[in-house]
Amino acid sequence: MAREFQRGHKAKISDLTPGTDLYVGVQIAGPGLSFDISCFGLDANEQLSDDRYFIFFNQPKSPEESIQLLGAQSGDTESFRVTLDRIPAHIHKLSFTATVDGAGQMSQVGPGYIRIVAGGEEVVRYAFTGSEFSTERAVMLGDFYLKDVWRFAAVGQGFDGGLEALLKNFGGEVAEETPAAAPPQAATPSFAPPAQAAPAPSFGAPAAPQAPQAPQAPQPAPSFGAPPAPAPAPQMHAAPTIVAPMTPPGGTVPPPPAPAPYGQPGQQQPPQPQFGQVPGQAPTPYGQPAPAPYGQPAPAPYGQQPGGMPPGQPGMPMPGGAPQAAGAGLQAALQPYKETATGQRWTPQNQQLMRVDLSMGGTPVLARQGSMVMYQGKIDFSYKGAGFAGRMVGNATGQEMQLMRCTGRGQVFLAEEGSHLHSIELQGDGICVSAENVLAFDETLQYEVRRIEGHGIPGGALFTMQFQGSGTIVVKTHGVPVVLPVTPTTFADCNAVVAWSSASQVIISSQVRLRRNAYPGHSGETVNLQFRGAPGNFIVVQPYEV
Numbered sequence: 001m002a003r004e005f006q007r008g009h010k011a012k013i014s015d016l017t018p019g020t021d022l023y024v025g026v027q028i029a030g031p032g033l034s035f036d037i038s039c040f041g042l043d044a045n046e047q048l049s050d051d052r053y054f055i056f057f058n059q060p061k062s063p064e065e066s067i068q069l070l071g072a073q074s075g076d077t078e079s080f081r082v083t084l085d086r087i088p089a090h091i092h093k094l095s096f097t098a099t100v101d102g103a104g105q106m107s108q109v110g111p112g113y114i115r116i117v118a119g120g121e122e123v124v125r126y127a128f129t130g131s132e133f134s135t136e137r138a139v140m141l142g143d144f145y146l147k148d149v150w151r152f153a154a155v156g157q158g159f160d161g162g163l164e165a166l167l168k169n170f171g172g173e174v175a176e177e178t179p180a181a182a183p184p185q186a187a188t189p190s191f192a193p194p195a196q197a198a199p200a201p202s203f204g205a206p207a208a209p210q211a212p213q214a215p216q217a218p219q220p221a222p223s224f225g226a227p228p229a230p231a232p233a234p235q236m237h238a239a240p241t242i243v244a245p246m247t248p249p250g251g252t253v254p255p256p257p258a259p260a261p262y263g264q265p266g267q268q269q270p271p272q273p274q275f276g277q278v279p280g281q282a283p284t285p286y287g288q289p290a291p292a293p294y295g296q297p298a299p300a301p302y303g304q305q306p307g308g309m310p311p312g313q314p315g316m317p318m319p320g321g322a323p324q325a326a327g328a329g330l331q332a333a334l335q336p337y338k339e340t341a342t343g344q345r346w347t348p349q350n351q352q353l354m355r356v357d358l359s360m361g362g363t364p365v366l367a368r369q370g371s372m373v374m375y376q377g378k379i380d381f382s383y384k385g386a387g388f389a390g391r392m393v394g395n396a397t398g399q400e401m402q403l404m405r406c407t408g409r410g411q412v413f414l415a416e417e418g419s420h421l422h423s424i425e426l427q428g429d430g431i432c433v434s435a436e437n438v439l440a441f442d443e444t445l446q447y448e449v450r451r452i453e454g455h456g457i458p459g460g461a462l463f464t465m466q467f468q469g470s471g472t473i474v475v476k477t478h479g480v481p482v483v484l485p486v487t488p489t490t491f492a493d494c495n496a497v498v499a500w501s502s503a504s505q506v507i508i509s510s511q512v513r514l515r516r517n518a519y520p521g522h523s524g525e526t527v528n529l530q531f532r533g534a535p536g537n538f539i540v541v542q543p544y545e546v
Helices: 163-169 327-337 387-397
Strands: 003-005 010-012 021-027 035-042 067-069 078-083 093-100 112-118 121-128 138-147 149-159 346-350 353-357 365-368 372-384 403-414 420-433 438-442 446-453 461-477 482-485 490-493 497-501 505-509 528-532 538-541
Touching: 021 093, 035 067, 035 078, 093 149, 093 163, 121 138, 121 149, 138 163, 149 163, 346 420, 353 420, 353 438, 446 505, 461 497, 490 538
Parallel strands: 003 121
Antiparallel strands: 010 149, 021 078, 021 112, 035 093, 067 078, 093 138, 112 121, 138 149, 346 353, 353 403, 365 403, 365 438, 372 403, 420 461, 420 497, 438 461, 446 461, 482 538, 490 528, 497 538, 505 528
């Protein structure tokens, strides 16, 4: 079963499939639009240092054929063959992009996706729509990148320019005339194995399935195989499969589809009833009550009696009548509080509760001791010590974190004293957060104590925690915070500020004394921090002072 990725989601290729000979399909379309779909092979500095690894319509394959452009097939607008174990050592990233050819914008495209298929079976899909973009004319869809092992990231980042601007962004040059191509070929390579490779029966788009068949015996590593071709008259813009329920247009429940064998194009497996949902009833989005069965009144809000129902408890006999059924009212009351599943590693269940799925990514999580409120699956919780040096630094700076290490496969729910929780994903950048405001973070992140210089306070400095790398950190606040851009005149109370971008310059203002009410007429404010930095830097402030 294919895993559904959201924008920014990453995973090791080995966690998705043991195969390294992969099919990459891109589906994108819009009324009156045509697209150029390309792959950029980038070096360690994310530059196109070798233009032979710019794979597009005029250069359909790399020199050793580790990257090949296959053309439109199996419902995909464009497709590629990527053989990871043949990619040369100087290539560290493959960036798959789509650009508008001619006039148009990415906001005009319909539902699309980028997917990975191994051995004829789809293993991951990242879906997107035009509503995620505005005036951009290009989009970076997804990346294969080398970080000790090959990984895949769903990017979904718009780009203002077209193909030429995207090429210049990656360090390439646009020739005035048609660039010299490889030796003349009779035609663009069709869907066939490379010349030096032994013929592989699975290397080809299989015929449309006639009837459900038993799966073949699994191979040690799936060989390359394109996905099954859809049945006649396929829907070119079929809605992507997602984990979370979607509200139909207008908020109405659509009629059930006509019966058809499961697995045929355009058909979806009937969803299993969620917790608190009547079997056969369409799922409703989080926070909305379930629709009432036909002929019955809609359920009343939680804690209120349904309209027309006399006072009394559900299930208790009423004067002159049969006992009332408690099922519908109970299910309607619990429906707004059911678990939210989005297919992401970190998912907020509400403002005060965060769920992390350890089955995704295979990375342990470090969380504040005692923050687990429940878990599902096989999870191991162990003490995470800071060591002697870490304890000494923590005691001296006040930035000490008592952590536990969460490993295994399952879901862990985290909360602390009703604080508002916010997940922040870092992609190689950094953020400064006080240790008091950290609830949990991926173990892949590096963290250290950072010193803030200043005058007029004991020790001459304040301290904070700086997090860097790739992963997610969950920050807790008192109330709903506000994010402000850094300007030359940005000041914040050090007891109210929660976090700021690590590129900001922070100094302690000496205009306000440390001790409150130090003398008659004092304002009562504590130490102020002044922030400076280039455009793009920010601070996060909570409506609360410690």
